[in-house]
Amino acid sequence: MESLGVLLLNPMNAYLEQELDRRCRLVRLWESPPDRRADFVRAHAASIRAVVGNASHGVDAALIDALPALEIIASFSVGVDRIDLAKCRERGIRVTNTPDVLTDDVADLAVGLAIATLRKIPQADRYIRAGLWRNKGDFTLTTRFSGKRVGIIGLGRIGLAVAKRVEAFDCPVNYYQRTKQAYPSYTYYPTVVELAANSDVLVVACPLNAQTRHIVNREVLEALGPKGVLINIGRGPHVDEAELVAALVDGRLGGAGIDVFEDEPNVPEALFPLDNVVLVPHVGSATHETRNAMADLVLGNLEAHVSNKPLLTPVV
Numbered sequence: 001m002e003s004l005g006v007l008l009l010n011p012m013n014a015y016l017e018q019e020l021d022r023r024c025r026l027v028r029l030w031e032s033p034p035d036r037r038a039d040f041v042r043a044h045a046a047s048i049r050a051v052v053g054n055a056s057h058g059v060d061a062a063l064i065d066a067l068p069a070l071e072i073i074a075s076f077s078v079g080v081d082r083i084d085l086a087k088c089r090e091r092g093i094r095v096t097n098t099p100d101v102l103t104d105d106v107a108d109l110a111v112g113l114a115i116a117t118l119r120k121i122p123q124a125d126r127y128i129r130a131g132l133w134r135n136k137g138d139f140t141l142t143t144r145f146s147g148k149r150v151g152i153i154g155l156g157r158i159g160l161a162v163a164k165r166v167e168a169f170d171c172p173v174n175y176y177q178r179t180k181q182a183y184p185s186y187t188y189y190p191t192v193v194e195l196a197a198n199s200d201v202l203v204v205a206c207p208l209n210a211q212t213r214h215i216v217n218r219e220v221l222e223a224l225g226p227k228g229v230l231i232n233i234g235r236g237p238h239v240d241e242a243e244l245v246a247a248l249v250d251g252r253l254g255g256a257g258i259d260v261f262e263d264e265p266n267v268p269e270a271l272f273p274l275d276n277v278v279l280v281p282h283v284g285s286a287t288h289e290t291r292n293a294m295a296d297l298v299l300g301n302l303e304a305h306v307s308n309k310p311l312l313t314p315v316v
């Protein structure tokens with residue numbers, strides 16, 4: 001695919017960048033100053049047939065319009081909520097993502113965040129580093145994770161992987177999803193509010209779309225209550241972040257483990273002093289193993305596209 005002009009939106013993975021550089025005609029968007037991006041894109045537009053973005057750097061209608069030769073968008077992410085899919089359909093542009101290869105890592109992180117939040121692992125680590133164990137004695141008591149009722153919003157690939165993991169902790173699994181599917185060992189609730197009211201830990205694991213934006217709102221947080229913990233490994237806009245911050249600050253919600261935020265990389269500073277939250281910077285898939293597998297999927301999809309073979313993981 002030496003003749004394929006590829007626009008890479010940001011430096012997302014060294015192996016991917018190196019392979020794109022070796023196998024295609026790679027254009028790096030970040031090589032142009034932010035205020036000259038439009039001119040830069042215009043200068044390369046005729047040759048760019050592929051765009052590679054990720055969960056943070058999507059492809060909007062303006063970029064699609066600026067690229068008349070665009071044939072394929074290969075996203076280095078499973079979520080494609082930042083790509084204007086309607087516009088792609090209209091223009092006949094193909095879209096691929098990176099499902100499956102990241103499922104285990106994202107599910108591991110969900111469980112890790114739940115345990116870290118309830119058992120206050122980062123706080124305990126800070127306690128030692130601040131010399132407080134020596135000076136003030138034992139760290140505070142925390143809350144058990146094993147056996148807690150885990151509610152999962154969305155039993156797709158990642159939701160099911162979370163369910164499988166928490167079963168090993170003897171946690172009853174409850175779930176909500178838009179189209180009910182029968183899972184004999186899990187309990188279905190027809191609304192997210194009812195799910196939250198019957199869960200100790202609520203995990204957001206559904207894709208982001210118009211129906212799931214702010215699926216965790218004030219009512220859901222109230223239903224989860226002052227002992228409940230929210231885990232978000234989906235997308236920031238799944239949660240009404242202002243309501244989440246207010247509920248945590250007021251003690252109306254027990255705690256939260258958060259990987260994704262509404263306006264990444266900006267995180268509400270009101271969360272920083274809180275002792276009942278664990279914050280991580282959108283790292284669900286961020287292991288060497290998974291990111292390299294995601295890179296291979298992006299490359300495989302581009303190879304398939306140029307050789308007229310079926311795409312490995314088509315979205316559109």
Ligand code: DGY
Pocket residue numbers: 055076077078079080102234282283284285286
């Ligand atoms: C994805 O691939 O959509 C994840 O959010 C990346 O961590």
